Amino acid sequence: xxxxxxxxxxxxxxxxxxxxxxxxxxxxxxxxxxxxxxxxxxxxxxxxxxxxxxxxxxxxxxxxxxxxxxxxxxxxxxxxxxxxxxxxxxxxxxxxxxxxxxxxxxxxxxxxxxxxxxxxxxxxxxxxxxxxxxxxxxxxxxxxxxxxxxxxxxxxxxxxxxxxxxxxxxxxxxxxxxxxxxxxxxxxxxxxxxxxxxxxxxxxxxxxxxxxxxxxxxxxxxxxxxxxxxxxxxxxxxxxxxxxxxxxxxxx
Numbered sequence: 001x002x003x004x005x006x007x008x009x010x011x012x013x014x015x016x017x018x019x020x021x022x023x024x025x026x027x028x029x030x031x032x033x034x035x036x037x038x039x040x041x042x043x044x045x046x047x048x049x050x051x052x053x054x055x056x057x058x059x060x061x062x063x064x065x066x067x068x069x070x071x072x073x074x075x076x077x078x079x080x081x082x083x084x085x086x087x088x089x090x091x092x093x094x095x096x097x098x099x100x101x102x103x104x105x106x107x108x109x110x111x112x113x114x115x116x117x118x119x120x121x122x123x124x125x126x127x128x129x130x131x132x133x134x135x136x137x138x139x140x141x142x143x144x145x146x147x148x149x150x151x152x153x154x155x156x157x158x159x160x161x162x163x164x165x166x167x168x169x170x171x172x173x174x175x176x177x178x179x180x181x182x183x184x185x186x187x188x189x190x191x192x193x194x195x196x197x198x199x200x201x202x203x204x205x206x207x208x209x210x211x212x213x214x215x216x217x218x219x220x221x222x223x224x225x226x227x228x229x230x231x232x233x234x235x236x237x238x239x240x241x242x243x244x245x246x247x248x249x250x251x252x
Contacts, residue, residue: 001097030088049078106233141208143203148221150196155214158194161191164209169211
């Protein structure tokens with residue numbers, strides 16, 4: 001799937017790009033089946049994949065135990081360790097779009113499966129680059145792949161257009177959920193946030209500096225998305241250990 005000049009211009013201007021129905025249900029099926037298998041039984045996850053639960057974003061209170069039925073909210077390292085995810089991440093039409101955005105030689109820097117169970121929590125506004133510190137700054141793009149329909153009700157992605165032009169913002173931990181970074185935006189002339197509901201199989205690409213978030217899942221069904229953080233082949237993180245955990249080399 002080729003990226004036309006208007007799509008590239010929209011990405012450059014706004015810091016994100018919605019491309020609907022990139023993948024068919026048949027193409028998503030192996031990914032969905034493997035994800036559901038791990039959700040049902042996390043012990044089936046390939047060795048090396050990290051499974052996170054809803055309670056882990058909270059600062060634990062002394063002596064407090066996680067709630068019964070603590071649902072899964074994410075996997076990390078699925079592409080790095082699981083052949084089914086590896087195969088999907090090498091999809092030619094996905095890589096063609098990525099190369100159209102950041103250049104012809106790329107790698108997969110990080111990957112996550114982000115899950116919102118029924119009632120699942122929100123993800124506050126943040127920049128991916130506040131976590132990754134990849135240089136060059138324009139050399140990181142995130143591909144957010146919807147495995148389910150993402151709606152306003154179940155916590156679709158929301159973006160602040162043009163916010164990637166302000167560089168890395170000063171961050172502070174969320175006092176209630178210290179796993180999250182909260183940007184300081186006082187004094188910035190930011191555009192209004194845009195909600196991006198998309199059908200399953202769609203991909204939303206966003207710049208590593210674009211402010212974005214997702215809401216609470218107020219439905220009775222799951223909302224699942226595979227999140228692939230692509231970088232240019234030569235890009236490196238200022239955080240040394242991250243460069244030793246690359247998800248997948250593509251153009252070496």
